[in-house]
Amino acid sequence: MQQIQQVTFKQKKVDHLYFDLVDLNDVIELKPVDHNQFDHHKVSFYVIFLITEGNGAHSINYQDYSYQKGSIFTLRKNNIHKFHKSEAKGNILVFTEDFIIKYSDKFETLKLFQLFNEMLSVPKIQLNNEDFEEIYNIVVQIQTEFSRDNDSYSIAIIRSLVQVLILKLLRIKSKNNKNFNNQHYHISFIKLQELIEKECFESKKVSYYADKMGVTSKTLNNITQSIIGKPVKSFIDEILILQIKRLIINSQLSLTEIAYHVGFDSSTNFFKFFRKRTQLSPKEFKALNK
Structure with missing residues (x-):
């Protein structure tokens, strides 16, 4: 019987603790020793997955979702997902709770849980052209900061940009989902x-x-x-x-x-x-x- 592997966060850079940014193509080509990316595996971190070109499919909690340019997937910690082989292009942001929540107030933490909570809405957003340009530009800024070496400001800037990204995505998602607008409960x-x-x-x-x-x-x-x-x-x-x-x-x-x-x-x-x-x-x- 297939065993679901728990994939833990592995930082590549000491100065970018609890955060990583990778290309979809790199993930497809990887040959991890601790899991198979094309089998179901559980993540111990949060994921934002943006498709910038091409088509394909991604599985989250045993549900297959098709994607195209402008598709975004959000996975919370302990979600189960798997990749499918594809020639599509995209960016994958991964980070732990410590990266965001440790430095956030209760309001920002609530927003994080709202966006990533698949019980509130499906974990896929399809961006229109205008929203795609705005979101993609933020990801490019994050990528620029992430590529810097020996810059003491990068971590704080990346964290702030990720928080902006989360709020922008939540605004987009909440336009057609009243679940996000009820703060009382x-x-x-x-x-x-x-x-x-x-x-x-x-x-x-x-x-x-x-x-x-x-x-x-x-x-x-x-x-x-x-x-x-x-x-x-x-x-x-x-x-x-x-x-x-x-x-x-x-x-x-x-x-x-x-x-x-x-x-x-x-x-x-x-x-x-x-x-x-x-x-x-x-x-x-x-x-x-x-």
Whole structure:
């Protein structure tokens, strides 16, 4: 069975701690010793992936997305993705939480989580020509600063430019997504999401998470309905399905063992749950991702 590798951040330059900028072509041509870029692998950092020329596809959390000039993908830490061979050109920015959050206030940190949170919206943005020119120019400025040697100002300038880039992308994304404009519940939503991701194998009940957060089940429904337009039970199931997919791909357990491991009282109920939400049986999903 294929094993999902955890890809950690490897800095190339001491003076550019926690940040790197690479060409898509270089990534395609790499032969890493710790993972295969064309197999599913988990990232331990944040990624902004801009396509500047050509066409292709990229997989994020087992979903394939086509791309062309002006396509941008945003991946948060612990997302699973894989590259497909392509002759397209692009830039990939990678950075850790320490690079941005350590030097950001709560407002900027919230914006970071909004842009990279695939639960709020799809992780792909398609830029129009005007937006592409603006975003590409920022990336070029970052590239210029990144190529400088022995410049004590570069790290701060790069960090500031990345923050501008995030805010510009969030502005573009929020034009057609009301999820980003509701500030009232966002902090509670992030806390709920982190709690479900951590404990979804323990319980699938709304009341369990309401008790954990010290609120009513109605309040949790208000939070998820306000932010993503879904009841909290659907949100729990959505996260659970993704965690199950990761376990199917990245475990030596049998499907029956996985059923009990993730909290189902029978393999039959597990199979029904999975098929209802993915239109595939666990066995079919496993075969598709070998």
